[in-house]
Structure formats: C-alpha cells, structure tokens
Amino acid sequence: MSWPAETIARANDIIARYPERRSAVMPLLYMAMREEGRLTDEGMRLVAGLTGLTPAQVQSVASFYVMYKTESQGKYLVSVCSSISCFLLGADEVLHAVEEAAGLPAGEADDEIGIEHAECIGACGGAPACLVNYELVEGVTAAKAKEMIEWLRNAKPEVINADELQTLFGGRRSFDWAIKEDNGAIGPYPAFPPFGTAAHNTPALEPGRLATRNSRPATPEVGAS
Amino acid sequence: MNQTRVLFKRMTDHPADSHTIDRYLETGGYEQARVALGRTRDELVELVKTSGLIGRGGAGFSAGMKWSFLAPARPAYLVVNGDESEPGTFKDRQLLERDPHQMVEGMIIAAVANEVHEAFVYIRGEYPKPARRVQQAVADAYERGFLGRDVMGTGYHLDITVHLGAGAYICGEETALLNSLEGRRGEPRLKPPFFPAAKGLYMLPTIVNNVETISNLPHIVERGIEWYRGLGHDVDTGTFLFSVSGHVKKPGNYELPHGITWRQLIYDVAGGIRDDNELKAWVPGGASAPWFVPSEHLDLEITKSVTDSSGSMLGSGAVIVMDETTDMVAAAERLVRFFAEESCGQCTPCREGTTWLDMILRRMLDGGGRAVDLDLLYDVSDNISVGVGWPPKQTTICPLGPSAVSAVKSLLEYFRPEAEAHIVRANRVPVTIKGFGQ
Ligand SMILES: Cc1cc2nc3c(=O)[nH]c(=O)nc-3n(C[C@H](O)[C@H](O)[C@H](O)COP(=O)(O)O)c2cc1C
Ligand code: SF4
Ligand code: FES
Numbered sequence: 036m037s038w039p040a041e042t043i044a045r046a047n048d049i050i051a052r053y054p055e056r057r058s059a060v061m062p063l064l065y066m067a068m069r070e071e072g073r074l075t076d077e078g079m080r081l082v083a084g085l086t087g088l089t090p091a092q093v094q095s096v097a098s099f100y101v102m103y104k105t106e107s108q109g110k111y112l113v114s115v116c117s118s119i120s121c122f123l124l125g126a127d128e129v130l131h132a133v134e135e136a137a138g139l140p141a142g143e144a145d146d147e148i149g150i151e152h153a154e155c156i157g158a159c160g161g162a163p164a165c166l167v168n169y170e171l172v173e174g175v176t177a178a179k180a181k182e183m184i185e186w187l188r189n190a191k192p193e194v195i196n197a198d199e200l201q202t203l204f205g206g207r208r209s210f211d212w213a214i215k216e217d218n219g220a221i222g223p224y225p226a227f228p229p230f231g232t233a234a235h236n237t238p239a240l241e242p243g244r245l246a247t248r249n250s251r252p253a254t255p256e257v258g259a260s
Numbered sequence: 261m262n263q264t265r266v267l268f269k270r271m272t273d274h275p276a277d278s279h280t281i282d283r284y285l286e287t288g289g290y291e292q293a294r295v296a297l298g299r300t301r302d303e304l305v306e307l308v309k310t311s312g313l314i315g316r317g318g319a320g321f322s323a324g325m326k327w328s329f330l331a332p333a334r335p336a337y338l339v340v341n342g343d344e345s346e347p348g349t350f351k352d353r354q355l356l357e358r359d360p361h362q363m364v365e366g367m368i369i370a371a372v373a374n375e376v377h378e379a380f381v382y383i384r385g386e387y388p389k390p391a392r393r394v395q396q397a398v399a400d401a402y403e404r405g406f407l408g409r410d411v412m413g414t415g416y417h418l419d420i421t422v423h424l425g426a427g428a429y430i431c432g433e434e435t436a437l438l439n440s441l442e443g444r445r446g447e448p449r450l451k452p453p454f455f456p457a458a459k460g461l462y463m464l465p466t467i468v469n470n471v472e473t474i475s476n477l478p479h480i481v482e483r484g485i486e487w488y489r490g491l492g493h494d495v496d497t498g499t500f501l502f503s504v505s506g507h508v509k510k511p512g513n514y515e516l517p518h519g520i521t522w523r524q525l526i527y528d529v530a531g532g533i534r535d536d537n538e539l540k541a542w543v544p545g546g547a548s549a550p551w552f553v554p555s556e557h558l559d560l561e562i563t564k565s566v567t568d569s570s571g572s573m574l575g576s577g578a579v580i581v582m583d584e585t586t587d588m589v590a591a592a593e594r595l596v597r598f599f600a601e602e603s604c605g606q607c608t609p610c611r612e613g614t615t616w617l618d619m620i621l622r623r624m625l626d627g628g629g630r631a632v633d634l635d636l637l638y639d640v641s642d643n644i645s646v647g648v649g650w651p652p653k654q655t656t657i658c659p660l661g662p663s664a665v666s667a668v669k670s671l672l673e674y675f676r677p678e679a680e681a682h683i684v685r686a687n688r689v690p691v692t693i694k695g696f697g698q
Contacts, residue, residue: 052421054378054462060443061426086443099445099604100426102385114386118347119547120505120580122594154429154598155347155547156386159505159578160512169388197389209503210354210513213275218392225388227424228395 036077038070045229046085056086060096064103068224069231074105102169104223108149111187111195112223113137114166115180117152120159125177129163132177136184148187149223160209168220170197174206194219194233195226263529264491264499267475268515271358279393281400284361290406292478293368297414304373311480311488312497317341317432317470318546318576320564327467329457330374336465338371338379339441339456340474342394343425343432345384347547347598348578351501351513352471356383356390359475360397364420366474368411369481371418374467378419382437385426395422429602433658434468436604447604448658470576472501493519496563500574504530506581507537523558526581537583541674545575547595548663550650551670571650572666588675589682592667593621599664610661613644617668629683638672641665 046066050059063085067078074097083093097103115130130152134140141152158164161173183204196219219233220226270287271278296304309324330336344352355363367379383391398420401407409417423441425431431440435449438461453459460466476498480488489497496518502525505511509531533539541551550572560566567574582591600614617640620633645652645662648669652662671679
C-alpha cells in the first residue's frame with residue numbers, strides 16, 4: 036500500500052512547517068488514520084519513511100497517545116467524559132446509557148460505532164459532556180445520549196457537526212458557543228485541516244496557503260548558536 | 261459581583277464575530293503588536309516583569325522573570341501551551357475559540373520580547389474546533405502581513421505553526437510538551453538540566469507560556485503597568501479566569517479580580533449550590549489541588565498567597581464544587597483515577613502508587629474495603645510524596661505523581677469518618693456481594 040500522490044504532497048507540506056522532520060510525526064499519524072480509518076503497521080511504516088524514523092520509533096510514539104487507534108472504531112467514536120466534574124453530574128449514567136444503546140461495552144467497537152470513556156475533555160461547565168469523532172456535545176443526559184446513539188445508527192451522518200449534535204442532544208454549555216460552524220469531522224480522528232475535516236469551507240487552510248517554513252530563513256542545526 | 265472583562269471583553273461585546281480578523285482589527289487589534297515591534301527586548305521584559313503577570317498554566321511563575329532567564333543561544337522558540345487537560349479547567353478553550361487573534365497578537369509581543377522567529381501553539385487533540393479557529397486566525401494574520409517574512413513592514417520575521425496533541429494530559433507539562441512537539445513520546449524531562457528557557461525545543465532556549473498568560477500581553481502593552489496592577493489585588497495583578505463546575509447553579513468561566521472571597525465566588529458569581537443544598541467541599545485550583553471546606557475556607561480571600569499558605573493552590577483556576585450529596589470516597593477515587601490513567605509511567609512511585617491508590621479506593625466503594633485501608637492510603641501517598649505535606653515533596657520527574665496525593669490527603673484530613681464508614685459498612689456483609697453494602 037502507499038498513499039495517493041496528493042496525500043504525500045500534503046505530508047511533505049506539513050513536514051516543511053517544522054524545523055526537524057521528526058516533529059511532523061504526530062500530524063502524519065493522523066493522516067495515516069485518515070487514509071485507512073485506523074493506524075496500521077503499513078501506515079506507520081509510511082510515516083517512518085517520511086519522517087526519517089524507524090517503524091519501531093513511530094510505533095513507540097503512536098502507542099503513547101490515546102487518540103492514535105490501531106483498532107477500528109467504526110465510523111463514529113463516542114467518547115464519554117468520566118472525570119470529576121462530569122462524574123458529579125451523572126457521567127456514569129450517561130456512559131451506561133451509551134453502552135446499552137450501542138450494545139457495546141466501553142473500549143469496544145462494531146462496524147459503525149466505537150464507545151470509550153474519556154478523561155476530562157475541557158467541557159466541565161457543561162457537564163456531563165461527550166465527544167463524537169472529537170466534536171463536542173455538552174449537557175447531555177442518559178436519555179439524550181441514548182437518542183444520539185440511535186441517531187448515529189439510523190441517520191448515518193456523513194459529517195459530524197458539533198452545532199448539530201448540540202442542538203439535537205445537548206443542554207447546558209460551558210459558555211456560549213455563539214458562532215455556528217458548518218465544518219465537521221469525517222471519521223474517528225480530529226477534524227483539523229489538512230487531515231480529517233469535511234473541509235468544504237476551509238480553502239484558506241489548504242496546505243500551501245499557510246506560508247510557513249518557506250517563509251523562514253534557514254535555522255542553524257541544533258546546538259549551534 | 262460584577263465581572264471585570266478584559267480578556268473576555270471582545271467576545272462579550274461582539275459575540276457573533278469576536279473570532280474574526282475584521283472584528284479584531286475594528287476593535288483596535290494588532291496595534292499593540294506594532295507598538296511591541298518598536299521596543300527592545302529589555303524594555304518588553306521589564307514591562308511584563310513589573311506588570312506582575314503570573315503564568316496562568318498552573319505553576320504560577322512570573323512571566324517576566326521566565327523571559328529574563330532565556331539563555332542567549334539562538335534560535336529561540338516560543339511555544340504556547342494550549343493542552344488544557346486538568347479536570348475542571350476549560351478557560352483556554354473559550355479564549356482559543358472566541359478570541360484567537362488576541363492570543364496571536366500576544367504571541368507576536370512575546371516573540372519580539374524574546375527574539376523569537378518561530379513559534380508554536382500546542383493544542384490538545386480533543387480541541388479540534390479551537391484548533392481550527394486558531395489555524396484560521398493564523399492564516400488570516402499571514403494574509404494581512406502580521407506574520408511571515410516581514411511582520412507589519414518592519415522586516416521582523418515570525419512564523420506560527422499550530423500543532424495538535426493526541427490525548428495525553430501529561431503533555432501539558434512543559435517538558436513533556438516539548439518532547440511531543442519534537443515527535444517523541446510525551447514524557448517529561450528532568451529539571452535540571454532541561455529547563456526550557458535553557459534547553460528546550462531541540463535543546464534550544466524556549467519560552468513556554470499558557471494561552472491565558474499570552475492573551476494578557478496585548479492589554480498590558482496597551483494600557484500599561486499602573487492599570488494592570490490596579491485591576492488586581494496586591495501582588496496578584498490583573499484579572500483571573502475561574503472555571504467553575506460541579507454542583508453550582510451557574511457553572512462557567514468567570515473573569516474576576518483577585519481578592520474576592522470563596523463565598524462570593526460560589527454563592528454570588530456562580531449562583532450558589534444546586535437545589536440550595538449544603539456546600540460540602542470544593543477543589544480550589546484544579547484536580548491537583550487539595551480541597552477546601554466551608555468550615556475553614558469559605559471567607560478566605562482568593563489570592564495566590566492566601567491560597568498557598570492555606571494548604572492548597574489556585575493552579576489553573578478550576579473550581580470544582582461538591583454539595584452534601586457527594587460521596588467523598590467516590591470523588592477522591594475519580595480524581596485519583598485520572599492521575600493513574602494519565603501517569604506517563606517513567607517513575608515508579610507515580611506509576612505504581614497512583615494505581616494502588618485507585619485500587620484501594622475502588623475496593624472501598626465496591627464493598628471490599630479493609631480495616632487497614634486508610635492507613636494503606638496514607639502509606640502509599642507517603643511513598644509518592646514523602647510526608648504527604650503541602651506543597652508536596654517530589655520524588656518523581658514531574659509533579660503529576662505528587663498531585664494525585666492531594667485528593668487522598670484531603671479525604672483523610674476532612675472526611676475520615678465518612679471514609680471509615682465505607683469500610684465498616686463493607687465489612688458487615690460478605691465482600692463478594694457487590695452493591696449490597698447497606
Ligand atoms: C502534569 C502537569 C500538567 C500541566 N498541564 C498544563 C496545561 O494543560 N496547560 C498549561 O498551560 N500548563 C500546564 N502545566 C504547567 C506547564 O508545565 C507550564 O508551567 C506552563 O505551561 C507555563 O506557562 P505559564 O508560565 O504561562 O503558566 C502542567 C504542569 C504539569 C506538571
Ligand atoms: S511523575 Fe508520573 S507523569 Fe511525571 S514523569 Fe513521573 S511517571 Fe511520568
Ligand atoms: S470533567 Fe468532564 S469535561 Fe471536564
């Protein structure tokens with residue numbers, strides 16, 4: 036397997052933004068997930084080739100971070116926060132409802148849905164909160180969470196949009212979101228250009244538009260001053 | 261109790277478009293970057309030092325002092341810490357989402373002050389929306405000539421790259437963050453020798469500051485030291501963002517002056533306790549901070565020095581409120597579990613200790629508590645942080661391990677009878693019958 040030429044070009048754009056190739060390993064791992072829906076050995080080998088690392092080094096990095104998934108999470112990864120502020124307001128009931136509605140215990144996935152518990156996702160003022168493909172929904176209840184799982188199974192949305200999730204299934208928010216966004220996530224990895232978004236309204240963020248390393252003067256090697 | 265809106269002003273006045281470059285420019289945006297570009301490093305470092313600006317990432321260190329320690333080797337880097345993952349904290353998310361240009365302008369100021377030409381914003385992976393907003397802000401700033409080869413026509417060059425984390429609380433710790441940005445496992449480095457200001461990103465001098473810290477800079481440059489100090493209370497200058505969550509009627513982020521009391525914060529600002537229940541305890545500064553209780557702490561002033569000397573800390577400003585219905589053993593377990601899950605595993609006391617603390621608390625909750633368990637909790641805590649005191653002694657590479665002890669220490673100190681009751685109750689029935697512990 037290899038990546039399409041366009042993906043390789045994007046990867047090289049990302050690499051060019053950093054003083055050292057190795058730094059691009061994290062964004063490239065996300066690109067690998069976008070290509071195959073999960074992180075495969077082959078994907079990690081490609082990242083290794085592009086960043087000048089060994090496959091073992093890439094795997095060692097990938098295994099450190101919980102958002103790099105080597106197992107398939109289906110199309111929708113539902114992460115239910117179970118840290119303190121959400122716990123105080125019923126997160127355990129929400130997780131239970133999600134597990135029951137999906138017919139899956141936390142930590143497992145079928146072809147459509149993956150369920151996991153998450154540690155604090157920075158939405159404590161809108162507790163209990165969860166993420167679907169890392170897009171946020173705040174102020175959920177057990178009943179709403181169950182509806183959300185049924186909606187994912189039946190409506191099978193192509194793009195997960197936080198505003199839509201919040202309108203349909205959310206409640207109290209940490210703060211006023213104020214501005215609607217029509218972009219969203221297209222898989223179980225963060226919607227961040229150039230990897231992972233529906234990207235239909237972000238031409239300004241296409242690689243190359245962000246003048247980065249090409250606008251930089253040469254940086255001396257590490258250790259030089 | 262009125263909020264003092266400085267960092268939150270634009271988003272409050274212009275909720276629909278505070279994140280756009282047009283609104284930012286219309287409200288005076290990037291003028292302070294221009295001012296800073298006309299000043300020297302010494303002038304800017306002195307300005308920030310005398311403003312009294314304290315880092316808002318949790319460690320509470322003077323920003324100006326940190327800048328003055330930057331080693332002379334070049335290139336130097338600036339890294340903004342947007343990893344915000346401490347349970348209870350959600351202020352940086354609001355700043356990133358609602359006013360990203362405020363931070364970008366702050367970054368230009370910090371870059372000029374520290375002779376930096378290459379800067380990074382590290383945003384946690386679970387924050388794709390804030391990251392998209394910042395990425396858009398950076399792209400717009402490039403387009404208008406505020407970033408790039410020739411910043412505002414001055415010949416200064418500055419590049420900003422937005423970097424996404426991938427789900428690891430420990431990457432909020434600055435040296436772990438730098439490892440992560442270098443494409444490594446997010447494991448903290450030993451300090452000394454790896455103080456970022458001396459040996460940071462790629463072993464070069466690096467300034468790491470929190471999103472809120474950086475967002476203060478345009479205001480300090482614009483309105484000066486007198487004004488900034490006047491907002492605060494004695495040595496705690498400026499405003500402070502509190503993230504209030506838990507059993508209050510009005511959770512949320514509040515921008516307030518230092519020096520109000522906990523009573524005012526919990527009852528006036530955050531609307532009091534849900535259902536008018538009794539307040540039982542609160543966490544004053546994020547999951548790492550020891551708890552406060554109403555009988556001792558409700559009328560204390562909220563300042564760094566008072567909080568520090570009362571056995572806790574303001575940290576990242578996360579206030580987690582618990583009412584009378586809260587099972588304190590369950591609360592402690594939930595806090596400890598976080599650290600057990602997020603330990604990077606380099607240090608034995610942290611990796612093993614947090615896991616043991618969690619297992620003991622869990623068996624107490626599951627009805628399998630043993631008479632020795634409270635002593636055991638203390639012993640394990642003592643192994644992680646000798647003496648179980650405050651501030652915690654550190655046996656480990658970073659403060660994460662010792663932070664896990666805070667909840668256990670608070671449980672034993674303020675709620676020992678409640679913890680004992682869990683054990684007594686547990687032992688009245690066979691331990692194998694789960695959930696039958698009444
Ligand atoms: C375990 C741990 C987690 C941390 N998490 C964060 C964080 O999420 N955000 C942050 O700004 N600082 C965090 N810090 C503090 C940073 O190490 C560092 O002190 C801070 O980013 C410096 O910025 P400041 O001086 O502007 O506060 C953390 C520290 C530790 C020990
Ligand atoms: S104290 Fe814990 S988190 Fe910090 S370096 Fe050691 S093992 Fe890692
Ligand atoms: S505790 Fe759930 S979002 Fe912070």
